[in-house]
Amino acid sequence: MSTQKNIAILGSGNIGLALAKGLVKAGIYQPHQITLTRRNVAPLAYLAEEGYKITDDNEKATSKAHIVVLAILPQQLNKLLDEIKEGIKPKKHLLISVVSGVSCADIRQYLDIDVPVVRAMPNTAIAIGQSMTCIGSDNADKSSIALVKELFDTVGVTIPINEELMTSATALCACGIAFFLRSIRAASQGGTEIGFHAPDALKMAAQTAKGAADLLLQLASHPESEIDKVTSPKGCTIAGLNEMEHNGFSSAMIKGIKMSADIAAVLYKKD
Ligand SMILES: NC(=O)C1=CN([C@@H]2O[C@H](COP(=O)(O)OP(=O)(O)OC[C@H]3O[C@@H](n4cnc5c(N)ncnc54)[C@H](O)[C@@H]3O)[C@@H](O)[C@H]2O)C=CC1
Numbered sequence: 125m126s127t128q129k130n131i132a133i134l135g136s137g138n139i140g141l142a143l144a145k146g147l148v149k150a151g152i153y154q155p156h157q158i159t160l161t162r163r164n165v166a167p168l169a170y171l172a173e174e175g176y177k178i179t180d181d182n183e184k185a186t187s188k189a190h191i192v193v194l195a196i197l198p199q200q201l202n203k204l205l206d207e208i209k210e211g212i213k214p215k216k217h218l219l220i221s222v223v224s225g226v227s228c229a230d231i232r233q234y235l236d237i238d239v240p241v242v243r244a245m246p247n248t249a250i251a252i253g254q255s256m257t258c259i260g261s262d263n264a265d266k267s268s269i270a271l272v273k274e275l276f277d278t279v280g281v282t283i284p285i286n287e288e289l290m291t292s293a294t295a296l297c298a299c300g301i302a303f304f305l306r307s308i309r310a311a312s313q314g315g316t317e318i319g320f321h322a323p324d325a326l327k328m329a330a331q332t333a334k335g336a337a338d339l340l341l342q343l344a345s346h347p348e349s350e351i352d353k354v355t356s357p358k359g360c361t362i363a364g365l366n367e368m369e370h371n372g373f374s375s376a377m378i379k380g381i382k383m384s385a386d387i388a389a390v391l392y393k394k395d
């Protein structure tokens with residue numbers, strides 16, 4: 125269904141491009157069905173060669189699309205909305221916003237148009253079809269939400285949430301990619317200190333992290349139950365784990381996620 129609808133991604137930075145590449149990789153869109161916008165389009169020349177439509181004209185991109193993805197920074201949003209406002213048609217367009225800290229109501233209020241808006245909070249693993257994407261809306265009908273879900277299902281796993289929880293989803297899932305990457309990096313640095321060359325240590329740490337995540341996802345088990353299987357009495361795992369906890373491992377992760385959620389909530393200034 126969604127492949128019949130042209131899509132414009134307004135703001136082709138990290139997440140906009142990751143989304144475009146993920147949709148094409150999943151086979152749900154051809155590059156020529158996707159319009160990518162950016163103020164300076166020169167860095168997107170290679171994508172034009174791959175068949176994507178590239179432009180710096182947000183209004184034109186919007187007028188030719190059914191699905192319009194807002195993928196710019198919160199502080200860039202109002203200027204972009206000013207550019208596309210005239211071309212937004214509530215019966216034609218579905219807006220999908222991946223912008224952090226901006227509610228669907230904020231967008232409609234700024235546009236002063238009652239257009240369906242769905243928020244989607246993906247993460248950069250969308251480029252390889254492994255995103256955790258949270259989806260929520262306060263005004264879109266079921267079929268619009270289903271369409272957005274269908275779109276993001278092709279590039280990872282989706283979960284519908286109440287829109288009020290979107291800043292929390294931003295911290296846990298979108299920022300979360302960076303938190304887990306940093307912990308893998310730290311593990312690899314530990315690995316190098318105990319004898320492995322850096323590239324080997326990184327590969328070993330990343331595969332171990334992937335195995336840990338898959339144990340939870342595939343067996344639907346609880347982390348502590350899997351941890352109990354690793355910690356031999358008087359063994360080296362519990363010694364390492366307790367040393368990490370004495371240094372605030374879990375506490376640091378919890379506090380970091382809370383800090384990210386607090387900041388995500390105030391990223392957008394309405395005036
Ligand atoms: N990077 C991530 O992992 C995630 C980001 N987000 C959200 O997605 C949004 C974009 O984030 P990033 O991609 O990281 O930022 P980014 O800075 O990499 O990309 C934004 C892009 O928008 C372009 N842009 C700015 N004003 C424009 C305009 N008027 N017209 C067309 N293009 C314009 C910029 O040139 C830039 O290429 C933010 O609101 C962020 O909170 C959401 C989930 C994950």
Ligand SMILES: O=C(O)[C@@H]1CCC=N1
Pocket residue numbers: 224294298299
């Ligand atoms: O750091 C940020 O503000 C954005 C939102 C989620 C991921 N990147």
